[in-house]
Amino acid sequence: MAQSHRLLSWGTTMPRIRALAALGFLLCLPFATAAAKQPAAAPAAQANAGCADIPFAAANAAAVSVPSAPDAWGGPRKGDEATLSDRVVRYEIQATLDPAKHTIDGKQKLTWRNRSAQPVCAVYLHLYLNAFESANSTFMTEQRNLSFAFRSDVPIEDGDWGYSRLQKVQQGGQAVKWRYVQPDGGPSTDRTVVRLDLPQPVAPGASTTLDIDFFNQLPRVTARTGYYGTFHLVAQWFPKIGVLETPGERGATAPRWNVHEFHMHSEFYADFGEYDVRITVPKDYTVGATGEETGAPVERDGKITRRFVQGDVHDFAWTADNRYAKPLDGTYEGPGSPKVKVRVLYHPEYENNAQPALQATIDSLAYFSRTLGPYPYKTVTVVIPPFNAQEAGGMEYPTFFTASSYKNVDPGTLTRYALDFVTIHEFGHGYFYGILASNEFEEPMLDEGLNEYWDQRMLRERKQGLDVTTPFLKKIGFAPNLAGFDMERLGAMNDAPGDALGQNSWNRMSSRSYGTVYARTATTMHDLEQAVGKEALERAFKLYYARWKFRHPSIADFREALIEGTGQRATVERIFAQQVYSTRKVDDSIAQFSSKEALPVPGYVERGGKRIELTSEALDKAVADKRKAWKEKHPKAKEGEGPFPYRTMVLVKRDGADVPQTLRVTFADGSSETVRFSGTQPWQRFSWTKRSKAVSAQLDPDGNINLDRNKLDNGRTLESDRSATRRWTGDVAAALQTLFAMLVSL
Structure with missing residues (x-):
């Protein structure tokens, strides 16, 4: 052996x-x-x-x-x-x-x-x-x-x-x-x-x-x-x-x-x-x-x-x-x-x-x-x-x-x-x-x-x-x-x-x-x-x-x-x-993750053949009125749902070998979007515009790629997740290093 x-x-x-x-x-x-x-x-x-x-x-x-x-x-x-x-x-x-x-x-x-x-x-x-x-x-x-x-x-x-x-x-x-x-x-x-x-x-x-x-x-x-x-x-x-x-x-x-x-x-x-x-x-x-x-x-x-x-x-x-x-x-x-x-x-x-x-x-x-x-x-x-x-x-x-x-x-x-x-x-x-x-x-x-x-x-x-x-x-x-x-x-x-x-x-x-x-x-x-x-x-x-x-x-x-x-x-x-036949690190990570309301923006627009300026003050009032009316109509709406769509963006960084990868983004309304991609380019950006705000983004959601060097950077949430910052995985790894010193190389 x-x-x-x-x-x-x-x-x-x-x-x-x-x-x-x-x-x-x-x-x-x-x-x-x-x-x-x-x-x-x-x-x-x-x-x-x-x-x-x-x-x-x-x-x-x-x-x-x-x-x-x-x-x-x-x-x-x-x-x-x-x-x-x-x-x-x-x-x-x-x-x-x-x-x-x-x-x-x-x-x-x-x-x-x-x-x-x-x-x-x-x-x-x-x-x-x-x-x-x-x-x-x-x-x-x-x-x-x-x-x-x-x-x-x-x-x-x-x-x-x-x-x-x-x-x-x-x-x-x-x-x-x-x-x-x-x-x-x-x-x-x-x-x-x-x-x-x-x-x-x-x-x-x-x-x-x-x-x-x-x-x-x-x-x-x-x-x-x-x-x-x-x-x-x-x-x-x-x-x-x-x-x-x-x-x-x-x-x-x-x-x-x-x-x-x-x-x-x-x-x-x-x-x-x-x-x-x-x-x-x-x-x-x-x-x-x-x-x-x-x-x-x-x-x-x-x-x-x-x-x-x-x-x-x-x-x-x-x-x-x-x-x-x-x-x-x-x-x-x-x-x-x-x-x-x-x-x-x-x-x-x-x-x-x-x-x-x-x-x-x-x-x-x-x-x-x-x-x-x-x-x-x-x-x-x-x-x-x-x-x-x-x-x-x-x-x-x-x-x-x-x-x-x-x-x-x-x-x-x-x-x-x-x-x-x-x-x-x-x-x-x-x-x-x-x-x-x-x-x-x-x-x-x-x-x-x-x-x-x-x-x-x-x-x-x-x-x-x-x-x-x-x-x-x-x-x-x-x-x-x-x-x-x-x-x-x-x-x-x-x-x-x-x-x-x-x-x-x-x-x-x-x-x-x-x-x-x-x-x-x-x-x-x-x-x-x-x-x-x-x-x-x-x-x-x-x-x-x-x-x-x-x-x-x-x-x-x-x-x-x-x-x-x-x-x-x-x-x-x-x-x-x-x-x-060679050795390649596998290292995919989520570098950026955001999900923001796609609100109307100020500037000129053309309506009925005429240029009209939408001022910031007028837009702020219109947005506030629309939000108020929407909440009155949807009193049981979840956080992250509203009258305006959300634009969600995920930037994935690749520092290692090309492996078939999966990105899954979950939204506040329970829906999700899944993207499968590969390639040698160092980064890829994905975006969606939906009625619901994104909650989390996760690479390799099914745990298929254990060669990835760091699992902690494969997921992001918009709200802080203190369990990740405690780095239980790192703590367990440190403990196991000591434990398996007795068992290694038998």
Whole structure:
């Protein structure tokens, strides 16, 4: 998924991680020593004579504009294939956890198929844990040098570091040479990507098997993965092969390796395949993992080995702890899905979180299956992280995710809302990150943003908003409720958006700007839904899911599904041009509003062929007489009604993008005038002459445009409205900034 349950995107409110001191040569020495023991790698050009190197995806790759070929990734899955996905890779892994040292000894048999039309002489592996081996990784360098904030910004103390080390790599019994590379031009000290020069090239369409021994030192859980006490969340822990994209896939025109460094805000991208993983832990430890547990556990020497198997996924994560309570189990059965076993793992102190998380997961299974497509797997495992390991919360992996943990989860409380939201959000990633499997490095909006939007649709259907109040305020009758899409709007950087939605995850103006991947995407999709209709947009999302499940769609593929599904090309292309491929502020406001009687004016007039001067004194008397007579005849007339017509004028100012806009003017007699307009001109003036005086003027009266930077300047009344001057919206926004600092970027 992503940095999971980040409700909104106020990255700037999070405390900055304290500056990491330069650790110097002594800190780096153990790693340098380990590197020296590895086989020296031959230069790329000499790895295999006559075997051309395959280039990397661009270091600044972002939103794809050209749709993928119809047969990309093997073409759409029709449902009659032997497997759900076109499996490219198979992992057989044996992992032994030492919970005292927080280390993993691993042996891996990796079988990979060359999908390209040329021989492959070198492959690339991700070693994600090396992001946490020192302050000199790409991840840590971005955090330090760019002053980026990350999730909850847990500081790394001495002894908290972690790493992944290759012990041995062989192909068909022959030693494989390797060396670290930095595909995105990061520091030479980054070791999150390793190149393997193969003794035997892999022919087009052929497969090869690599035998890999590796060792992991887990970090203290500071960013998604690691340990705290006896609790272990083991994620991005095994050597994972990069994706070889071929022509016609995600804008590629020639084969290329998509294998970016582990950037601070980036997540993951991998081929579909099959995982067969045996996990050995002390026998008193409970294990939860991706996939189904297969066969009987094997016990030996005080340890127990459990086997988990899952096909048609692109990642594998697990947890182990001897403090887990008895798991809470439930089931889901729905049309088109197998019977799904839902398991919640939790510590005794958070027992009250387990049932709400179970119910939210089952409800999510029903909603996502109904609105997108049936859930295809047989398991979902939910982990409630323990006290002091909250940074492990709010992360997603196939059939396995971590939620959050709160002391009080009574219905109607803020923390109950947060638990429900995080659970729904992390489950939703099982669709947008898991099944659709978009590239989270380069196009994070396809996972984080679209998932955030679909989560809010589910909450809207549940009529579940956020109570912005306290027990005391409830007692005095003040209990405002903030709808989900209103919350998203608060985090969308509508004042001055920093980056296009289609920008990649690492080339960002700020952490707050990265957060708009969530909130601004959800807000943009909300506005698109208002423009094309709820049913049309849901139809388009169903088409997108059906066409691209178990493949790897790009932003261009999503755009084309929206166009076809809604039948409204111009609207979709306008929004993508303004918000996805570029960034345009939306800012319409009412600059002037008046409604005045259209009284006769002095001067000469021509009557019966003669010029007659109407003096001011004569006109004043005539006006007064006419008003008196009219009031006598209409004693029950409303304020703003009289013998003379009113001329109403509204001046609308446009400081941002061209969006179809609606202006509605309401008059004292209850009538209204509605104007729909668009265009790039900086202002437009509208006027009416009617028997009734205007009362109010309102832009976007139906709340269709949440991207508008300031809702307070969208409406005017002729009489003062003190509720607007109190700026409740601003007050609530300020309070939420503090509140969601705890929830942001999960």
